[in-house]
Amino acid sequence: MRSMAPPVRMAIRALRANSVRSGLTILGVVIGVAAVIATVAVGSGARDRIQKQIASIGSNLIVVLPGSLTASGIRLGTGNALSLTEDDARALAAECPSVALAAPVVRQAQQVVAGVSNWATGIVGTTPDFLAVRDLEVARGAAFTWQDVDGAAKVALLGETVVRNLFPAGGAVGQSVRIRNVPFIVVGVLAPKGQSPSGQDQDDVILIPISTAKKKVLGSSLASAGAVGSIMTQARSAAVIKTAQEEMRSLLRQRHHLQTPQEDDFTIRNLEDVFNAQESSARVMAMLLAAIASVSLLVGGIGIMNVMLVSVTERTREIGLRLAVGARTRDILLQFLAEAVVLASAGGLLGVVAGLAGAAIISRIAGWSIVLSGPAILLAFFFSGMVGVFFGFYPAQKAALLDPIEALHYE
Amino acid sequence: MDPLIEVRDLTKTYSAGAARSWALRGVSLSMARGEFAAIMGRSGSGKSTFMNIVGCLARQSSGVYRLDGIDVSRLSRDELAAIRNTKIGFVFQSFNLLPRTSAIENVELPLLYNRTVGSTSRLVRARQALAMVGLEGLEGRHPNELSGGQQQRVAIARSLVNSPEMILADEPTGALDTRNGVELMAIFQELNRRQGITILLVTHDPDIAAFARRVIRFRDGLVVDDETIRRPRDAHEALAETMPAAGVPAGADGGSR
Numbered sequence: 132m133r134s135m136a137p138p139v140r141m142a143i144r145a146l147r148a149n150s151v152r153s154g155l156t157i158l159g160v161v162i163g164v165a166a167v168i169a170t171v172a173v174g175s176g177a178r179d180r181i182q183k184q185i186a187s188i189g190s191n192l193i194v195v196l197p198g199s200l201t202a203s204g205i206r207l208g209t210g211n212a213l214s215l216t217e218d219d220a221r222a223l224a225a226e227c228p229s230v231a232l233a234a235p236v237v238r239q240a241q242q243v244v245a246g247v248s249n250w251a252t253g254i255v256g257t258t259p260d261f262l263a264v265r266d267l268e269v270a271r272g273a274a275f276t277w278q279d280v281d282g283a284a285k286v287a288l289l290g291e292t293v294v295r296n297l298f299p300a301g302g303a304v305g306q307s308v309r310i311r312n313v314p315f316i317v318v319g320v321l322a323p324k325g326q327s328p329s330g331q332d333q334d335d336v337i338l339i340p341i342s343t344a345k346k347k348v349l350g351s352s353l354a355s356a357g358a359v360g361s362i363m364t365q366a367r368s369a370a371v372i373k374t375a376q377e378e379m380r381s382l383l384r385q386r387h388h389l390q391t392p393q394e395d396d397f398t399i400r401n402l403e404d405v406f407n408a409q410e411s412s413a414r415v416m417a418m419l420l421a422a423i424a425s426v427s428l429l430v431g432g433i434g435i436m437n438v439m440l441v442s443v444t445e446r447t448r449e450i451g452l453r454l455a456v457g458a459r460t461r462d463i464l465l466q467f468l469a470e471a472v473v474l475a476s477a478g479g480l481l482g483v484v485a486g487l488a489g490a491a492i493i494s495r496i497a498g499w500s501i502v503l504s505g506p507a508i509l510l511a512f513f514f515s516g517m518v519g520v521f522f523g524f525y526p527a528q529k530a531a532l533l534d535p536i537e538a539l540h541y542e
Numbered sequence: 543m544d545p546l547i548e549v550r551d552l553t554k555t556y557s558a559g560a561a562r563s564w565a566l567r568g569v570s571l572s573m574a575r576g577e578f579a580a581i582m583g584r585s586g587s588g589k590s591t592f593m594n595i596v597g598c599l600a601r602q603s604s605g606v607y608r609l610d611g612i613d614v615s616r617l618s619r620d621e622l623a624a625i626r627n628t629k630i631g632f633v634f635q636s637f638n639l640l641p642r643t644s645a646i647e648n649v650e651l652p653l654l655y656n657r658t659v660g661s662t663s664r665l666v667r668a669r670q671a672l673a674m675v676g677l678e679g680l681e682g683r684h685p686n687e688l689s690g691g692q693q694q695r696v697a698i699a700r701s702l703v704n705s706p707e708m709i710l711a712d713e714p715t716g717a718l719d720t721r722n723g724v725e726l727m728a729i730f731q732e733l734n735r736r737q738g739i740t741i742l743l744v745t746h747d748p749d750i751a752a753f754a755r756r757v758i759r760f761r762d763g764l765v766v767d768d769e770t771i772r773r774p775r776d777a778h779e780a781l782a783e784t785m786p787a788a789g790v791p792a793g794a795d796g797g798s799r
Contacts, residue, residue, distance in 0.1 A: 137654055148642050452638045455599060456652040456700070457627020459620040535599045539638070 138462075138469040145442070145470055146477075153474060156438045159431020160478025160515050161485055163424045167511045168486025170420035173493055176501040185402050187324050187333065189265040191366040193230075193375060195223070195383070196398045197358075214396040217341065219386060220362045224260075226382055229375035231367045234261035235359040237344050243337065244309040245297040252293050253336050254310060256344020257363075264365045272304035272319030275340055283342040287315040290334040291323040308337075313347045315339065372401050428514070431478060432522035439471050439526035450530050451538025464531040471523020472516055479515025483508050544611040545572040546707060546740055547596060552605035553763075554591050565591040567763035568605070575707070578734045578741045578774075580751035583760030589744050590712065592760065596742065597630055597710045598622045610707060627655050631701025633743075635713035637693045639685040639700075645672060646681035649699045656704055671699035675729055691722035698729060708740035709733070715750050721781075727753040728777035753777055 146153040197214040220235035237256040242249055258280055261267070275286045287308060294303045307314045324333040339348070341359070366375040376399050383397055443450070450463060458466075487503065494501045554566040566588045573579060583589040594600040595607060598614055607614055614625065626632075631652075639648045649668040653659045659667070672681055675695040685693050694714060701709050711730070715723030731753060733739045743754070751757050752775045759767035 144642075448638065449640055452640070453651070453655075454623065455597075455626060455632050455638075457623050457655040457704075459623045459655065461620070462655055536594050539599075539634070 138465045139473060141466055142470040142473045145446075146474060149442075152438060153477075156434050157431065157474055157478030157481065159427050159434050160475050160518060161431075161482040163426075163428035163431050164479045164482025164511045164515050165486035165489055166420055166424035166427065167514075168483055168508060169489040169493065170417055170424065171504055171507040172487070172490035172501040173499055174417040174420075175504060176494065176499055179502050180500050184327060187266070188327060188402055189363070189365065191231075191369055191372055191401075192264060193364045193366055193372065193379070193399060193401045195219075195362040195364065195379065196400070197361070198396060198398070214387060215359050215362055216357045217359055218357065219383060220258075220359065220364075222382060222386060223362060223364055223379055227375060227378040229367055229371040229378055231365045232260045232264050233362055233364040234258050234264050235341055235362050236261065237341060237349060237360045239344075239349055241310050241348065243293065243297065245306060248297045248299070250293060250296040252290075254344065254348055255336055255338050256341040256348070257338060258341055261338065261363060264363045267324070268322040269319040270322040272317070274319055275338070280340040280342050283346050284340060285313060285315045285343055285347065286318045286339065288319045288321055288338040289317055290321050290336040292332055292335040293337055294320050310337070310339075311348050315343075366401075372403070376401065428518055432475070432518040435471055435474055435519060436522040436526060438474075439467060439523055440529070442470070443467065443526050443530040446530075447533065447538045447541040450533050451535050451541065454533065454535035455539060460531045463533075464527045467527035467530045468520065468523050471527065472519035475519025475523070476512070476516045479512045482515065483512055486511070544608070546575045546577075546610055547571075547573040547742075548606075548608040549596070550606045552592070552595065552607060553603045554588070554595065554600070555603045564763050566595075566602070569760075569763070569765055571758065571765060571768065573740065573742065575740055576734070576738045577756060578730070578754050579743075579756040579758055580754035581742065581744045581758045581760060582746060582748070582751050584746070586762075587760040588763040589760040591763075593710055593712055593742070593744050597632060598626050623655070627652055628704050629707045631698075631704070631706040631709040633694070633697050633701050633709060633711035633714045635716040637685070637690075637697045637717070639693055639696055641685060644682050644684055645677065645688065645696045645699075648685070648696055649703050651700060652704050667703055668699070671703040672696070674702060674733075675699045689722075690718050691725060694718060694722070694726055695729065698726070702733070702739075706739070708742060711741065711743035713744055713746070715745065715747065720749075723747075723750060724777055724780050724784075728781060731777050753780075 195215060215235075217235045220233045223230055224233035234257050239254050240251060241254045242251050243254075255261070259274055259277060262269070262274055269288065270291075272288075274288060275284065278284070279286050287310070289297070289303055289308070297303070297308060298306065303317050303320055306317050308317060309315070321334065321336075321338070327333050364375070364379065366372045379399055380395065384395065387396055389396065453463060453466075487508075490501045490503075493499060549572070550570045552566050552569040553564065556563050556565060569588070569592060581589045581592065591600070595602050596609075598609070598617075601615060609625065610629065612625075614622065617625065640651070646665070646668050649671050650664050653664040653667060669678070669681065672678060675698050677692060677695055677699065680688065680692065683692075685696070688696065694717075698709070698714075709730070714730075715726055718726065727750060730741050730743070734741050741754075743750075745751050752771070755771055755774050757767070757769050757771060758765055759769075
């Protein structure tokens with residue numbers, strides 16, 4: 132420790148003698164490290180949020196949509212919007228071994244009235260399995276049952292947002308709401324889920340039996356064919372999601388009598404596919420910031436090297452003197468290396484502080500959550516020290532190998 | 543006992559392209575411990591080159607140099623550094639103190655490169671060295687707060703701090719006025735008499751050389767005269783005679799060790 136402390140003390144003294152220059156020199160490192168810290172904080176915050184949202188939509192969820200949803204090119208499938216049926220849903224649950232549950236879904240936006248309040252919300256007609264597939268829970272009251280589906284009972288499960296808007300005084304269960312002038316009894320209220328990854332309010336919804344929806348609420352086109360808007364299915368585990376998708380695809384092709392050259396008249400998506408896009412854009416952003424970070428670290432390192440070279444030249448006589456009074460090559464090398472490392476580490480430290488502050492500001496302004504990662508902070512700090520070693524070595528070596536006499540008489 | 547310095551047929555050439563210039567053309571001399579010698583000569587006479595080789599800052603082109611019985615031409619760069627650190631103290635014309643660094647820290651500098659000295663004894667020895675040159679109380683001053691004479695005394699304290707065998711002084715009075723120059727010689731004479739430190743100084747000023755007990759004259763890379771002075775001038779007397787107004791510097795007459 133004693134052999135290490137004097138070089139560091141000397142370094143700090145030498146740097147403070149030129150504090151403005153030292154400050155400007157480390158800016159590059161500060162910016163680089165700050166960018167790394169902010170990137171990691173915001174990036175892992177985003178990943179965290181996406182993962183939470185995916186989990187909130189339902190675990191192992193696979194969605195089957197009618198027609199082709201592929202954006203590129205014109206697909207004939209678009210006209211076939213009614214290609215999925217309730218029978219498809221039943222078949223998927225019964226015949227695909229990797230599929231645990233399958234809930235047919237029809238949706239429509241409707242104005243809902245309760246007493247003097249009214250509210251536009253999404254009406255979802257489905258089966259009791261929907262709750263399990265979407266990981267929904269009933270907070271108060273009870274879910275509707277299979278008997279309700281069979282009997283087309285006029286019962287409804289309300290999301291929290293709907294309850295808040297229609298029953299500001301509370302006590303929704305047992306009350307009646309009118310959907311398209313059809314009175315429904317509220318049998319239960321769903322536990323709140325918050326926002327979906329796409330920013331939708333998942334609590335702004337009313338669930339009713341699919342049979343009731345078709346007969347009483349929806350327009351005639353859907354009501355007639357036994358068609359459904361989508362089928363929400365749940366794979367038995369995360370590991371078999373791909374298998375389940377394959378099984379579902381071949382079953383549906385078979386049921387829809389599709390020959391080999393014909394394209395699917397449905398689309399199967401799992402949520403990972405959906406949010407991989409989001410995550411990959413976040414990844415691009417992170418890579419961009421990482422590139423900025425490494426470039427500014429590089430520039431900062433070159434700046435340090437430059438200033439160290441200037442410093443070595445300015446202090447040639449000092450180096451000559453030190454050599455004359457017995458400094459070994461290693462002593463001089465260590466002294467200037469210590470200066471470069473102290474410089475870079477100070478930049479790293481300031482960068483960490485600036486990065487954390489930046490991340491906090493971003494999260495405040497953009498409303499993004501941030502996750503602070505200890506290892507990332509240590510790594511960034513360590514890396515800035517390495518920048519000092521790497522870019523400080525050449526100037527330090529130049530200083531250490533000076534000829535004592537030439538150095539002493541340097542003008 | 544071996545002489546402290548023994549050189550035989552020492553040459554030093556510098557080659558600039560095809561041309562070859564001789565700084566030393568075969569110098570032989572020896573110095574015993576406890577001598578006080580002055581080297582004189584015009585610029586280009588080879589005296590500075592000789593000092594650099596004796597000070598282990600440069601290597602000869604041919605010939606033998608034994609310091610304390612050691613053939614230093616065989617030593618590595620770092621081994622030479624160790625010899626400079628422990629056996630030799632340097633005093634330069636331009637003081638060469640570190641700016642923005644207190645007197646005591648300047649004096650401590652050689653001790654930083656001496657592995658055998660811990661941080662507490664470093665401070666003690668630096669204080670002692672400063673006291674020896676009459677600068678007690680000024681430990682915290684920076685060079686720009688000291689007079690030229692005081693700065694050169696800090697430099698002498700720095701050269702003393704590792705208890706060297708000899709002090710090599712290259713034109714030590716060159717940047718000082720006459721009075722400060724004589725005071726400096728008084729310090730050298732004290733160190734030489736009381737502590738037996740060998741002193742070798744380069745000067746072109748005969749008045750300064752007169753304080754030495756031996757004067758070696760260089761010309762064109764050769765020793766042309768090597769004279770022992772039986773009764774050198776005494777710096778204290780010189781100060782008392784010529785400049786009665788000011789006394790002898792406090793620490794110079796009492797090497798308090």
